[in-house]
Amino acid sequence: xxxxxxxxxxxxxxxxxxxxxxxxxxxxxxxxxxxxxxxxxxxxxxxxxxxxxxxxxxxxxxxxxxxxxxxxxxxxxxxxxxxxxxxxxxxxxxxxxxxxxxxxxxxxxxxxxxxxxxxxxxxxxxxxxxxxxxxxxxxxxxxxxxxxxxxxxxxxxxxxxxxxxxxxxxxxxxxxxxxxxxxxxxxxxxxxxxxxxxxxxxxxxxxxxxxxxxxxxxxxxxxxxxxxxxxxxxxxxxxxxxxxxxxxxxxxxxxxxxxxxxxxxxxxxxxxxxxxxxxxxxx
Numbered sequence: 001x002x003x004x005x006x007x008x009x010x011x012x013x014x015x016x017x018x019x020x021x022x023x024x025x026x027x028x029x030x031x032x033x034x035x036x037x038x039x040x041x042x043x044x045x046x047x048x049x050x051x052x053x054x055x056x057x058x059x060x061x062x063x064x065x066x067x068x069x070x071x072x073x074x075x076x077x078x079x080x081x082x083x084x085x086x087x088x089x090x091x092x093x094x095x096x097x098x099x100x101x102x103x104x105x106x107x108x109x110x111x112x113x114x115x116x117x118x119x120x121x122x123x124x125x126x127x128x129x130x131x132x133x134x135x136x137x138x139x140x141x142x143x144x145x146x147x148x149x150x151x152x153x154x155x156x157x158x159x160x161x162x163x164x165x166x167x168x169x170x171x172x173x174x175x176x177x178x179x180x181x182x183x184x185x186x187x188x189x190x191x192x193x194x195x196x197x198x199x200x201x202x203x204x205x206x207x208x209x210x211x212x213x214x215x216x217x218x219x220x221x222x223x224x225x226x227x228x229x230x231x232x233x234x235x236x237x238x239x240x241x242x243x244x245x246x247x248x249x250x251x252x253x254x255x256x257x258x259x260x261x262x263x264x265x266x267x268x269x270x271x272x273x274x275x276x277x278x279x280x281x282x283x
Contacts, residue, residue, distance in 0.1 A: 003147050003226075003254045009262035012146070013058060016273055020059050023282065031276035032061040032088045033117070033269075036079060037095045038102065039069035044095045050265065051093070058269055063089060073102045077110050084112040090279050091117030091272040114279055117271040120167065129175040136271050141173040143263030144205070144226050145180075153224060153252065156181035161197050163187045163214070163240070164207035169228055173205055194218075206240035216245040225253040228260050 024030055033055055037048045048064065055062035063086075065079055076094075083089050092115045098104050108120045116124055119138040127135035148155060160182045164170040170186055177184045182203070187194055189208070198204055198218040206214050207228035219225065229240030239256030247253050254260055277283045 001250075001252050003151060003252050003259060005143070005147065005254060005259040005261065005263040008147060008150055009143075009266035011150075012263075012266040012270060013054075016058055016269055020273065023277075024059070027280065027282075029280060030059055030061055031090045031272050032063060032086075033091045033093065033272050034063040034065065034083045034086070034089045035093050035095065036065045036067065036076070036083075038067045038071055038076060038098055041097070044097075048095055051268065054265060054269060060269070060272065061088065069099055071102075073106065076102060076107065080107065080110045084110075084115060089115065090276040091115050091268075093118055093268065115275060117268060117275055119172070119271065125167070125172065125175075128172055129178075131179045136274060137176075137267075138168060138172045139267040139271065140169050140228060140260060140264045141176050142271075143260060143267040144173065144228075145176050146267065147226075147254070147263060151252065155203070158182045158202040159200060160184045160203040160205070161187060161201035162205040162207065163194070163198075164205075164209075164228070166207065169205075169207040173207070177203075208240055210240055211238040212240070212242040214241040214246060216242065216249055219246055219249050221249050222251045223249070225250050226260065227254050227256050230256060230261065 020030060035048055035051055037044055052062045052064055067076060080092060083092050092111050094107055111121065113121055113123055116136055119136045124136050128137050155177060160177045162170050162173050165186050165188045174184045174186050185197055187197060195218045199220055201223060203224045205226045205228060209229055209231065211231035211233050225241055225246060227239035227241040231238050237257060243255065
């Protein structure tokens, strides 16, 4: 069966709209999301435009900052510092990837803790692993967790295999599952006998960025498959899972597109609303 991220994300957005309507009536203010784009990456431009459009739909204010590819690291950091000090801005999102001459780690560290709506700061990552329920969490993993909750899928006691160890998906995803009582294995490109490990998994999270990598013979019957990959090929857009052949074996699977992607964006807005409520002392 399909884990419909598109439908679920629409429900979340409606819930955000309703909550924001009540808050606006009460205090006359709305969340502000600052989005910083460096350079002319076409995919990044699409992502930024969709986030600006999403802000307008939900009633958020958006503040877009477009910087040239050759902007210096210090100039970018100064923009972030200004946004940190701006009371109208509740969340700051710096669109990745950044040009090679800019230190991504330094950029993330410069964003104010209270405005880290991506959940990438070391403090937020640490709180996630400690099981803190109220911290801001990375959008993709928290979107996946939200799907599990809304479809009432059991995690406790399950064997989970995550393919990919990135700071954006793999590592925080492991933290979520550990906190929910699952047994977690994180695999990567150097993992030996990967297919064997996958065959034993109740839940597989594929996040390595290789089109159709996970085949039907790697998956046991009844497994839950979360496909985080978005791979543009000559044949079209595919996830990291061979959906057509794997889907019949699964109990649940996310499609690409329409699975994890829309959930990631919805959780960005949910994080921004949470930051706004905290910054305005509403919680």
